[in-house]
Structures are given as C-alpha cells and as structure tokens.
Amino acid sequence: MSSVPLIRTARKEDCKEIQRLIQELATYEKFPHAPKLKVEDLERDGFESSPPKFKCFVAENPDNEEELCGYAMYYPTYSAWDGKAIRLEDLFVAPEGRGTGLGKRLFSLVAKEALEGNYCRVEFTALGWNQAAGFYTHLGAENTTSSEDRNVWRLYRSGMEKLLENSNLN
Numbered sequence: 001m002s003s004v005p006l007i008r009t010a011r012k013e014d015c016k017e018i019q020r021l022i023q024e025l026a027t028y029e030k031f032p033h034a035p036k037l038k039v040e041d042l043e044r045d046g047f048e049s050s051p052p053k054f055k056c057f058v059a060e061n062p063d064n065e066e067e068l069c070g071y072a073m074y075y076p077t078y079s080a081w082d083g084k085a086i087r088l089e090d091l092f093v094a095p096e097g098r099g100t101g102l103g104k105r106l107f108s109l110v111a112k113e114a115l116e117g118n119y120c121r122v123e124f125t126a127l128g129w130n131q132a133a134g135f136y137t138h139l140g141a142e143n144t145t146s147s148e149d150r151n152v153w154r155l156y157r158s159g160m161e162k163l164l165e166n167s168n169l170n
C-alpha cells in the first residue's frame with residue numbers, strides 16, 4: 001500500500017463496500033455462502049435504526065478511493081457479572097493491507113471506545129484454525145475457550161420453532 005490508510009467511522013454510503021468485505025472475510029473463514037445480508041439490510045440496521053444495531057470503523061484504501069481495505073464491526077452487549085460490554089463481530093484487513101499495523105489500529109480503536117465508554121471488555125470469537133489467534137494473543141486478549149472451557153452456543157430459528165412447539169408457555 002502506498003501510504004497509511006485513513007480509518008474513520010463508517011457512513012451509510014460505505015455499506016456496499018462493507019458488504020464486500022464481509023463476504024471476503026466469510027470466504028477466508030471457509031463459509032463463503034454464509035453472508036445473507038444485502039446492502040439495504042446493513043444500511044437499515046446500521047444507519048436508519050435508533051439506536052443502530054451495529055457500529056463500524058472502516059479503513060480507506062489509499063490506492064483506490066472507491067474501496068475500503070478493512071473494517072471492524074461491533075455493538076454493545078451486556079454481562080450479568082460485569083455490566084456493559086462490547087461485542088466485536090468482525091475484524092478484517094484486506095490481504096494487501098496486512099502486516100502493516102492496520103488490524104492493530106482497528107482493534108485499538110474498538111478498545112479505546114470500550115475504555116472511554118466504561119465497557120468492561122471487548123469480546124469476540126475466532127475459528128480455532130485461524131492464525132488471527134496469534135494476533136489477538138499478541139495484543140493482550142485471552143482465549144476463554146482454553147482458560148475457562150467457555151464454548152459458543154447458538155439457538156437458530158429452526159431450533160426456536162421446535163422448542164416453542166414443545167414448550168408450555170402461558
């Protein structure tokens with residue numbers, strides 16, 4: 001990259017590029033068919049909802065003003081033990097921008113927002129094989145699957161429907 005990418009808060013008109021990078025990250029993670037959101041969904045949820053469902057930092061590609069070369073998507077969540085927390089949903093740097101400190105800058109901006117907003121932590125998941133584990137460890141994060149045997153669980157819509165068929169709710 002010819003110069004240091006500018007990082008800024010995302011704007012509604014970035015959603016097309018954010019969606020492209022979401023797809024790139026999903027492909028990297030070997031789930032190329034997983035992203036289902038359209039640009040309009042991101043526009044609605046991030047920029048037309050109050051409060052927004054997510055926030056995002058984006059990095060502009062210094063070699064192509066039409067392109068973004070990285071993003072960090074995050075939103076507030078809550079810990080029953082420690083109070084308000086930030087969930088980092090996605091962190092991605094395009095291959096040509098990697099290894100230049102861009103991922104660290106994006107991650108640090110989320111940490112800065114968490115510290116300044118008095119959030120207790122930044123939490124996120126990473127696939128077991130992903131070498132990003134080295135990056136996160138290097139930057140001070142702890143893998144709670146190793147340290148606390150904490151696993152990630154999900155109840156999908158089909159599971160919710162089945163559950164409610166067999167639940168005695170009043």
Ligand SMILES: CC(C)(COP(=O)(O)OP(=O)(O)OC[C@H]1O[C@@H](n2cnc3c(N)ncnc32)[C@H](O)[C@@H]1OP(=O)(O)O)[C@@H](O)C(=O)NCCC(=O)NCCS
Nearest residue numbers: 091092093098099100101102103104126131132134135138
């Ligand atoms: C993971 C990722 C965001 C890191 O961004 P990056 O711009 O390549 O990393 P940086 O150049 O900012 O590295 C910051 C520091 O981490 C270190 N680092 C980076 N990758 C590392 C690794 N795999 N293991 C150990 N240290 C690592 C760097 O040496 C650097 O150290 P320094 O600050 O002491 O000089 C980027 O590689 C990426 O987008 N990968 C593909 C997508 C991905 O895995 N996203 C995370 C999904 S959970």
